[in-house]
Amino acid sequence: MCGIVGIVGQSHVNQALYDALTTLQHRGQDAAGIVTCDHRIHQRKGTGLVRDVFRQHHMDRLRGRVGIGHIRYPTAGSGSSAEAQPFFTNSPYGIALAHNGNLVNARDLAQEVFRDDLRHLNTDSDSEILLNIFASELARHGRTRIDDEIVFNAVSEVHRRCTGGYAAIALILGYGIVAFRDPCAIRPICLGVRETHSGMEAMVASESAALDGLGFERVRDLAPGEAVILAPNGEVRSRRCATESRYSPCIFEYVYLARPDSIIDEASVYRTRLRMGETLAAQILAEWPDYDIDVVIPIPDTSRTACLPLADALGVKYRESFVKNRYIDRTFIMSGQVERSDSVRRKLNPIKREFEGRNVLLVDDSIVRGTTCRQIIEQAREAGARRVYFASAAPPVRYQNVYGIDMPVAGELIAFNRTEEEVAKAIRADRLFYQPLDGLLDAVRRENPNLREFDTSCFTGEYVTGGVSRHYLERIAIDRADHPSKDDPRSQIAVAAEDAEVPELHNHV
Template sequence: MCGVVGIFGRSPVAARLYDALTILQHRGQDAAGMTTLDGRRMRSARGIGLVRDVFDARLMEGLTGDVGIGHVRYPTAGLDRPDEAQPMYVNAPWGIALGHNGNLVNDGSLSEDLFNEDRRHVNTESDSEVLLNVLAHELSVHAGEGIKPSTVFAAVDGVHRRCQGAYAAVALIAGVGLLGFRDPHGIRPAVLGKRESEAGDEYIIASESVVLDILGFDLIDDLAPGESALITLDGKLHRHQSDQARSHTPCIFEYVYFARPDSMIDDLSVYKTRLRMGEKLAEKILREWPDHDIDVVIPIPDTSRTACLPLAQMLDVKYREGLIKNRYIGRTFIMPGQAERARSVRRKLNTIELEFRRKNVLLVDDSIVRGTTSRQIIQMARDAGAKNVYMASASPPVRHPNVYGIDMPAASELVAAGRSVEEVRQLIGADRLIYQDLDDLEAAVRGKNTAIDGFDSSCFNGRYVTGLADGYLEALEKKRSDAIKEQRRAAG
């Protein structure tokens, strides 16, 4: 999972891109980058680390231009090297820079096709470089001797035909303008915004609407599945719906965990969806455990707070903040490597013992993925004096790898894979474990929005909306498991 943003401005955009990336920092902590277009020249800076660590005053001064794109990276594949930070660049045709959120599931075969048929070389293990080169090749095929919006859209249609998986991308094309496009199923989010200035209209494309709110843009709408938006250098907005568009199935984990609660994604308030998750979970507890002895409900910060409050209200139980987060420690889930995630739990959270002592405590989390964080927090609650520690998850058991850009690659690393709820309960050390039902989760997210056909809930039900080649999951586990990543880091 990554964050992308593109701005077509009427004045230098580097400072606004910087602000946008800090707003999207929750979507990726591994690397950050920006590319601006100044006339026909592109200027770029990128590196490993948080936005504030990558960009200093000297770099910012060099990022001149009124149009630009930015990216924060959360690694799922590749070797975590500086050259895999985005945006990535190719110099032909015209010069293209691209930032990508998502994951291609056919990048291996595409890399071979690019080399053998398109005569293009991919230099990293990043599928984003594959996507960039497919776009570049399709542009060279369709543009002929010149380029106009219709040829750009024809090239993106070619990307949709060739690329299988999830992607929301922003791109700069020298001499043309700012391009944004979304995969045919709309798995990864992308929103389009506009604001008026004295010099003319300005546009933005971003992963989440909260960027628009803070930077002063009005939301036009979400890019539809298979839709492209091109803002040409004369300031005109062009939009195109591909005939490759399929059923609209956004990633449900955006609403469970990744997106900020103050964002709107596909005309759904992330905050409201999480409130409804808490209500549905409370209904299940009251249905299956009507005589519960819960004394207090405590959220595991931060994402579960929104769901936890209505749950406590419906159970008629006290809501308390018993776990205090060190806000200078990043999001544990998106940290690279299991060892680093495990070390960070104790550094990130501390208990308020008075809220646990001699009480039956229900801990509420947005999800339980690997189980190690849950196990540590449950032990912290016991150490703080809790009589019984119950655990509730606002989402169902994660039993399958997520292949569309979330770091759940190996089934062997998922605590619920191949295990019953009772077996998971024993492993994490809870006195009782309650999971949300998938039907309830999907109902909570959808609300009254009938425009969404369904969701990519593959990590819960194992159904992959794009389809997968035989042997893909096995190959992915060998490539992206924590053990493999640790070996690569050790090797330098």
């Protein structure tokens, strides 16, 4: 769930890239980077938030009218500073690439890159693999001078070789920017333009909110398997490069990942979340018509949008009863389970008088690991709540996500191999309500009826790209566990992943 941006402007784009990355900061807090070019490549990247990575003297050196940027949220690789993006290779032409997503066949591709393409990798990041495959295919199809046909053919080969969910933006020295989206359109990327007194400018970004903040008019989202070229003069050219494609965007973008002011695949994230609240309220009324809820309280910030219509439908008071420390990172995208646990009480503080003697319904966007909601429920009880009910605006998260969201280990997921009643007991809620999957899908489809299929793998265990084997899931469970050592008594996550029954897999190709 990284954030990516690329801009072709009529003046220096360094400040615009910086501003776009701050707009996309919610998509990653691990590292940030910018690459620009005039007659040569200029680069600055490092670990930390955008505001921490870039100082004035760094910005002064990022000269050029063409540039790309990236904010990192680690899903593959070690998360070290060496894996901050964009990545760069000087052969052929000079190419920098920023990538959001995850390649399912990265291990096989790494061997191919070394054995067949005769290229070396310096990190464990699948983004560097993607860069080298794209570069290798440009060299294979290219000549001394690059043209659109060479680029589109290279992207076609990327789609043929790579399996997974990905959106990528590449800067090619002296040519412009190339952006492309995986054949299932799992990870988001959109296109915008703006006209200045000096001429046309073009921009691509993970979310339309980044376009809005810079005054670009959103044109559309990239289609499945599509590549767009942003020429130095602001002209945009595009082509569908995948031989087979299907529209299956990630449903979790609407649940949690994206900003509410973004539009993804012609569906407003804000209005989708409003409808999620309405359908969740209908579910509660169907299960419990004689409810005794006194007040509905959102877990800030993402759940606020769904919580308002839910409270209205139930005819119950809505109260902002948790105060959030805005200087604490999003707990979902923190690097370790211990760090997530420690941050919850520093992140949220209850207003005790809003809880005392009341039956409260806490509403969150989803329940993933269960760490945050369990501690929040404890806080509500300590603040004096008589009963604490909990509602999730998303269905139970039971399976690994393999397309770029940090849900890799089944043993980390509170709903894995548990019934809803068992989850309620585990998080210590008096009662638990989940959004039905059909309700979630309907909330998005009512915004865009043309979206008939989604990547819902974290809810259903069905993987739209294919190529997801039991062996693959077992391997990433071990590779990405917070405590990978089997001999470490703290390694409960890795042990749970190995001991748990692997679910039946459904690959849809």
